[in-house]
Amino acid sequence: MPTSPDLANAWFSSRLWKPFAFQRTVWAAIERGESGLLHASTGSGKTYAVWLGALRAFARPVSGRHPAPLQVLWITPMRALASDTARALQAPVDELGLPWSIGVRSGDTSSAERARQTRRLPSALVTTPESLTLLLTREHAERDFAELRMIVVDEWHELLGNKRGVQLQLALARLRRWQPQLVVWGLSATLGNLPHALEVLLPGGGRLVQGRQDKRIQVDTLLPDEIERFPWAGHMGLKMLTKVSAELEASASSLVFTNTRAQAELWYQALLDARPDWAGLIALHHASLARHTRDWVERSLKQGTLKAVICTSSLDLGVDFLPVERVLQIGSAKGIARLLQRAGRSGHAPGRTSRITLVPTHSLELVEAAAARQALAAGHIEARRSPRLSMDVLVQHVVSMALGSGFRPEQLLEEVRSTWAFQDLQDAQWQWALAFVRHGGSSLTAYPDYQRVEAHPDGLWRVASERLARRHRLGIGTIVSDASLQLKYWSKGGGGKSLGSVEESFIARLKPGDTLLFGGRILELVRVENMTAYVRRSTARKAAVARWNGGRMPLSSELADALVERLDAAAHGHYEGPEMRAVRPLLALQASWSALPTQRTLLAETLHTRQGWHLFVYPFAGRMANLGLANLLAWRVSRQQPLSVSIAVNDYGFELLAASAVDWAAYLPAALTVDDLLEDVLASLNAGEMALRRFREIAQIAGLVFGGYPAAQKSTRQIQASSGLFYEVFRKHDADNLLLGQARDEVLMEELEIERLSHQLQKLAGLSLDLHALQRPSPLAFALLIEGMRETLSTEKLADRIARMVADLEKAASRP
Template sequence: MPDLALAWFTSRGWKPFAFQRQAWAAIDRGESGLLHASTGAGKTYALWLGALRAFAGTAAGRQPAPLQVLWITPMRALAADTAQALQVPLDELGLNWSVAVRSGDTGSAERARQARRLPSALITTPESLTLLLTRAQAEQDFASLRLVVVDEWHELLGNKRGVQLQLALARLRRWRPQLVVWGLSATLGNLEHALQVLVPDGGLLLKGRQNKRLIVDTLIPAQLERFPWAGHMGLKMLAQVAAELDGSASSLVFTNTRAQAELWYQALLEARPEWAGLIALHHASLARETRNWVEGALKQGQLKAVVCTSSLDLGVDFLPVERVLQVGSAKGIARLMQRAGRSGHAPGRTSRITLVPTHSLELVEAAAARQALAAGHIEARRSPRLCMDVLVQHLVSMALGAGMRPEQLLAEVRSTWAYRDLQASQWQWALAFVHNGGSALGAYPDYQRVEAHADGIWRVTSERLARRHRMGIGTIVSEASLQLKFWSKGGGKALGSVEEAFIARLRPGDTLMFAGRMLELVRVENMTAYVRRSTSRKAAVARWNGGRMPLSSELADALVEQLEAASHGHFESPELRAVRPLLTLQASWSALPTRTTLLAETLSSRQGSHLFLYPFAGRMANLGLASLIAWRVSRAQPLSVSIAVSDYGFELLTPSRVDWATHLPAALSAGQVLEDVLASLNASEMALRRFREIARISGLVFGGYPAAQKSTRQIQASSGLFFEVFRKHDPGNLLLGQARDEVLGEELEIDRLHRHLQRMSSQQLDLHALKRPGPLAFTLLVEGMRETLSTEKLADRIARMVAELENAAGNGHG
């Protein structure tokens, strides 16, 4: 039998890499595993050609068995691109295998075709896979399945979608004990854990090409601020960015928020009007048709540049893209690698990413990112454990169709990494919850979802409840959004979606910027906001919550190393040399942070007494640290405290003087962290908000039918009622405990906070009394003022402060 994989590579003049041959051999042997290799190194064909080589056979015209390969993708947008990539060798080798996509975007005709006969290879998402498992004939549907490939495994590993997939794979493994499962990833720092979660019984860790050339450089601003203030959009770099784009045929300009993408797209068009039609905008809130057009034009080399967000982070193959620009900090090494890999996306080609600082301190971050990348310090991602809301949803899903046997399903669930420690009491609670609503909801028929029958099989017998459940399958809970449409009598064109909270602040006649257009709000009706074009030059910019990415520990540590090098007079990189005046001034007026010292600064002003502390813990952990320290100190000295935070540190502002030298050592204790954090914050209110997501996933709250979607306000009210009922009448409800745990783990990052407290308490406290705010303190002062001043007043105030500080700094020795 000819080697199909080698034959196809040879026909293209290619020679397979060693890791591709190893993957082919592993699939031949029936081994599962994780393939980790650089973006664009050929991971997809390592597994797909291995599958064709092992399973496709050579009998021309013979009808292949249905559904032999299941290809899981984390994003619908990747599905079509993956399908095209898989189809190419089928066509060129003359194989009669079929490839199809199954996702929320799949039309009814295609679904009907798949219901009659599934394709040889099906590309789908975790949610659509679970829906397939709810069919009465599901076991027969997967009877020929031999290989599952989980693409971009790092994107699923650390969240509830990954947990949902673990449960689905456990079901497939029970039906098909010899099933081969492989994951693909390019950006993971904890490969052993990633492998263990995907293949709990043990598998092969295969490391592919990691020597792909990656260039990370930085656009150095023509003029550097010694007193930077974070939060603006980096548009001072517009001319330099436009000049860089001039030199490349096709580029991606990544931003961290959708609002920032909107502003940069508009600014580039205004700077280079001749680029109209040659540059485009891409983010997740744009209409699907718009995104499809942009992706297609990018692949065909028709666009000079696309301004985008994380919507283009993942493995869509855009061969024409020569380089990538990142506006602002990438916040993490893995994200930097992922975005860099969008350029030179082919074996042997160089990937290049150019960092565009939005303020001076991001130059230090740029040097730190390059250092961490060279050292291979990539962020780890860990699977969540014992998500009871996902388990409850899975129980109901498995009770649909052919139904489920609890004792059989328990063994299946415990075979996953996420539920390997599931206790019998937790399992019984979950069964009771889906059977009769548990101890608090037994009187309500809608929560008696699963019935136990005499044959030992548990089933959902209500068609209405079954239909509702299928519509709610999944763990993605997005912020409430409204559809944005042009106002017209016959129903206007859809532009995309925008957060409900943003639109709620606008009145008819107000203007906003969206999809690169100036728009005027006409009216809001149900969940639709109608707009028309506006000639106004001033507009609110639609904002989304995608900008809350905290600085990763790996990047933060590398950042402190750069600052420590500067403190010893080492300015080796072009970025550090450029920012030397700022760092020299910081060292002159105070000090630079190091790995062994904890920099603290105090300042007296008309506002009160300021403490600036620099743990470099990331925004969310810094917020937790600030709240904790303020609460601990207020027990010894009654205080009212205002808090401002950044990724680097935080400010505590008090109306009266505090002796921080006395209070800080005790306030930095790593003991009783959990108890003190819960006492220092309104954790109950945070858990209430978090419970909305848990209530939706577990099926307590129904989001409504497609034509009658419930608003976030309605869902929040409903979930709030459940929260109070459980708190008063069922305090042992496991979903309540989960809400608290998720607040601590995900919103407050309690583990990271505890690690930083341990490190801070072991560091030497380097406390400086400032005469005036230095460069590091200035950024935190601005963060504090941002909450109380309008944008115009804030800009005026900053300009005055900078002028005064620059005058005091003089030659840097003020």
């Protein structure tokens, strides 16, 4: 075996590779004990930069039969990536003959493997933030991590902007207290605010290493044969099926990304129907499929035996599929970072071109495609910011640290304040958190279940009972969603093969005998019991498509700005690129009947129909910010005159439909100002109901609501009822409860995007109002009209109505 400093170069030489400059920089920094953040394009060799650096710095011969003790923790944001990452780390260890063992610890780890790790942790452990916190709750955790030298946080951008990242910050603080010289490195490929990302990961400072950024990314668009002049969003883009099939035929291996699991199911089924000869050559991959199914798909992709995989964000990250030649994106990616991440799944090696083909589901997405390529070329990547003072995560962490050997409040406070997320934690907030875990705060002192932690005479705080400790361990984590039911084949002798999971809210709409599409199969629901839905194969031709929450991603500010730039250019007669030339008939009609949005104007349109008086406004602020703008405008106008409106929104704009005439010119844009924004937004929306919904998640994270044991999970309805009861109790008897304030703040920041709303209002103040009275819906207005109809019409009736409307509008557009 070569001497330690030569390990990295020796392994590279054995493969006839030459390390890049950024890899050598990271190797040297790790050897000097420096921490940092490595930002480099997907497939450029980030993993080898930090892993070979770790082996070079820390791998030493050991005596005896056992491999080295735990030296490196590798944090991955997805447990689906853990096994693949472990295999990548194992290769140089085996080939260099190093006495290191590699292990995985996640929710998928078997009980036998957990038992082995309880006796002795491997030399390098690949784990998730949740599993790391669980390891920290063990009684001898400090001893287990006594030899730890380095932590690698993979795909840091995926954790930075959410509570999982906050949970990880707190775990890192505990490990840094035990090991002050700990080396920490973050890896990322798609971040627009690197200084903030570095500061959150390393509050004490660290190095920022920029890797190779010359990787070529080819972005092209699959143009439809026919351009709809009256497009509408919400269909799955299946009109492009023939063209997509042809593209897949021309490539040996492809990934087809969709934005939702339901869309992935439909596209997989449609491709199989169109090309039955591809059975066994194409596959489906999303997070709700059973683990063994996902493993088979990933293994087959690596081996190059699959022609295509239809997938969701479940394959966005990290997994290295060298055989993949190209990526297709069905519909808009809605953000530049997501587009870049998905593009990097093809050509996943240094020097290889990554190619992504955008497949529009409606004509306006052609403009988004052109805008995305422009923003990508300009390097306009979305920023992600860490949450601050998430009290629900803090409460959970305090209880977690009270497990095992317990904690001393003054020491734990110092740890907590060493994180970026809690650097501004006030003494009063800390005392509230301690009181909350000790006796439930001022309103729950009579209930033993909320006396979770107790102070002992020796000054240590520990969890009060083993029963409460067991309950808490089952609830560790910050991922809260609709309760999931296991989906299994029905058999007379009991449950058959597991297919995956579906959300309870979807199954609740079905009755036995109804059919559903899942995993590319049409299934009949047999029965539901014990949080398991039993199904059998069906020969029916139609089925409900399993749906999951989180399907609607908002348009990012960076992509929205680029989109308006393209429309502005079109308004001045410049149609650059194949997408803009293809969509020119639509944009020309928009300009003829109304106007095109520009960077200097706020386009608004009015229309009178049998439904009432319509106002259409196009701020291009994204779905949630547009909803806030719509409610704000309606609220402010209603204080001037009696007004009852219905609201429809999309990423481009919003519609207000009033029962009586409104002189909108008298109110716009004066009603869209930043003045009294916070008060008016809260008054204009059902903020109480939104805060209650958000509080349900906070209550689960904080441990107020127990989701049940694995074999007896509580239903969503039970969890909602319990959290709703706490919400009312706190509101009436404990109004200063910090979890209530957090719910309100999260609604403002995450659901209403108050910062983006404020920025948008400031931007609108500098625009000239361009108000047009329409004789008939313009192409942009048509899309909003359809959004408004979705709530009142069934799918079939909506399709018929749209067809009639389009026929009438096309007839009007064809008149000379």
